Amino acid sequence: MSEHDAVNTANANAARAAGWPETGSPKQVEWAITIRADKIREMQNSNMKGIDHDWYREIMLRETSAGAWIDSLRQPWQARFIGSLTHEELEGLKAKAVQDAAPAE
DSSP states (O other), X not given: OOHHHHHHHHHHHHHHHHTOOOOXXXXXXXXXXXXXXXXXXXXXXXXXXXXXXXXXXXXXXXXXXXXXXXXXXXXXXXXXXXXXXXXXXXXXXXXXXXXXXXXXX
């Protein structure tokens, strides 16, 4: 077993233990689980001000397609997060950003 395979297997076991959903072909699943775990870790280690890590993780975990996670391999974690938002959630975040950027009166 290569080092890459060992990492994929360890991440797959941890994801299953955490109850994270998975879909895709058997070859895709372990690779996608590793990508997902890496993106979640990136988000949790981010220094974004006021981030609710639990909510962000919940949003990101909506994506259950192995192919979607594999396709997001080279994108920042924020892209996967934004891609998983509902229209209403996205509009709410936009409104909050505008409000936060407005000068205090």
